Amino acid sequence: MKKFFFTLLLMLFFRGFSQEKPKLVVGIVVDQMRYDYISRYYSDFEDGGFKRLIEEGFLYRNAHYNYMPTKTGPGHASIFTGTTPARHGIIGNDWFVPSINRRFNCVEDTASSVVGGVSNGAVSSRNLKATTITDELRLYYNFTSKVIGVSLKDRGAALPAGHNPTGAYWYDLQSGNMITSTYYRDELPSWVDAFNKENRPSAFLSNKWELFRDEEVYNESIEDENPYEQELRKGLGVSFPHDLPKHKKDLSLLKYTPFTNTLIKEFSMKAVVEEEMGLDSIPDFLTMSFSATDDIGHRFGPRSVEVQDTYLRLDRELSEFLSFLDDTIGKNEYVVFLSADHGATDVPSYMYKNKMPGGYHNNGFIKSLLNDGLGEVFGEGKWISSIINEQIYLNHELISEKGANTDEVKQKTIEILMGEDYVYEAFDANLVAKRMFTDPLLIKLQNGYENKRSGDILYVLTPSDLNDSWGRQGTDHRSPYTYDTHIPIIFFGKGIKPGKTVRPVSITDIAPTLSMLLDISLPSMSNGQPLKELFE
Incomplete structure (x- = not known):
């Protein structure tokens, strides 16, 4: 009873300060969404999805990432903290840790374990050094504001949701469940259990992935059958239709289909209803990360029919989700922003075939080259501990053991690297x-x-050079070049006037903009600037 009256008093106290605030903020991150997907597919979009967001909202046409490597973990962290990896500490999806002599995942937390599934549960946001906009919302309203993060990927849920959310949920590739970790809670809410019992992943994999629209619609893509793509699974081929039922027991296959976006949409809608989000004057925050676009992009590349089909389907998902928000929260009672965590390069072999810059290298070769070259000068040994994120970790124990000068080892490493045609700078x-x-x-x-x-x-x-250790089909991302940095930023909803601008803005401008819209504190390390057009 005391808790009830305390909450009621908080609501009454904050009511006077929140009349103009949205009841719900929805942060949508579309994994690997290059900006040009908007213009290339625009004529094929329906009225209620991307077109509605753009025509009724505000579009930033010249938004970029302001750091490298452009990867999923750093992207989500930068959007929600308003700063770069140099400050928030999420420098990649993984990085090398010399003290344990292995790679370390950006949301890895060995103190936590899985809840609701069988794998992928040692997860939290402990490695994130800065507060997020979602953290600041929770702090401002004394943890009465509800924050929920939803994604196919663990990092796409954990990092946006912040350090102490109401919940963070992601997909377990083995069980097919939406899961969480003990960092967040000891057991799943009953509504999540009920959702998992519907066994939606198995239902999705029981049907072929066929074209969403008529074949002639896909004229923005190259031929469906081409040598630049990877099979989803052996025997499935690289062209439509994709016979998913052949591998329907493999629930990890779902991530390479557009139906994971459907799963994330349905789960997010369930979260809004069951957690009673957006129903009072204290704003709540839902974060959604659509990851199928990334996994499919990696396999098939930006010019593929599969990628276009995925975006046409996502357009429908967005339309249905916005209609749901209209009915559940109320038109002009919520704010949505949509952006991406990075872009992607064209498939290098496709670029090369068409006389464009592009090529491949091999990290294993680079490591051997450096070990051999350094060995000739400083003595034999494994001088390179790891190569990841276009960063080289030297073996400092060996440097000390050999009595070598660290600066000289570094300079020789740079000299060897710069002798390779595919290295631009070191x-x-x-x-x-x-x-x-x-x-x-x-x-x-x-x-x-x-x-x-x-x-x-x-x-x-x-430019357009990739590590070929996983093959020469499909694509990747991590560079400082525009194909990886140029992404959309769209704001839509309560108080947002329609418009567009080509003014250069950065991904780190999203969080401070939300702080101003919600009239709450900036995230602790935020150094972006509010998007001024939304306040004019």
Whole structure:
């Protein structure tokens, strides 16, 4: 009873300060969404999805990531903290930790375990050094504001939801359940259990993935059957229709289909209803990360029919979700923003075939090349501990054992790297951290460097060059180039006037904009600027 009256008093206290605030904020991140997908597919979109967001909302046409590597973990962290990896500490999906001599996942938390599934549960946001906009909302309203993060990927749920949300849920590739970890709660809410019992993943995999629209609609893509794509599974081929029932018992296959977006939409709608979000004057926050676009993009590449089909289907999902918000929360009672965590390069073999810059290298070859080259000067040994995120971690134990000079080892490493055609630039990380740069590429390199987690040498590849250790079909992302950095930012809903601008803005501007819209504190390390057009 005391808790009830305390909550009631809080609601009455904050009511006078929140009349103009949205009842619900929805942050949508579309994984690997290049900006040009909007213009390329626009004529094929329906009226209620992307077109509604753009025509009734405000579109930033020249929004970019301001750091490298452009990866999923750093992207989600940067959107919701309003700062770059140099500050929030999420420098990649993984990074190398010398003290344990292995790669470490950005949301890895060995103190936590899975709840509701069988795998992928040692997860939390502990590794995130800054508060998020969702954290600040929880703090402002003394944890009465509800915050829920939903994603196919663990990092797509944990990082946006912040350090102490109402809940964070992601997909377990083995059980097919939406799960969480003991960091967040000890058991799933009853509504999540009920959702899992519907066994939606098995239902999705019981049907073929066929074209969503008539074949002639897909003229923005290259031929469906082409040599630039990877099979979803052996025997499924690279063209439509994709016979998913052949592998329907493999629930991990779902992530390579557009139906995971349907799953995330349905689960998010259930969360809004069951958690009673957006029903009072204290704003709530739902974060949604659509990841099928990334997994399909990796397999098939940006020019594929599969990617276009996925976006046409996502357009329908967005239309249905916005209609749901209209009916459940009320028109003009909520705010939605939509952006992406990174873009993607065209498939290098496709670029090369069409006389465009593009190529491949191999990280294993680079490691051997460096070990051999350094060995000739400083003595034989495994001089390179790891190569990840275009960062090289030197073996400092060996440097000490051999009595070598660290700066000399670094300079020789850079010299060897710069002898390779596919390496555009290479730098001593310490020098990058200490200097003031005006070159935009070097600024991005600096913004991605974190003193305690990053490697010793930072390097940049030539445009559209990828590591071929996983094959020469499909694509990837991580570079400072525009195909990876140029993404959409759209704001829509309560108080947002329609418009567009080509003014350059950064991904780190989203969180401070939300702070101003909600009239709450900025995230602790935020250094972006509010998007001024929304307040004019």
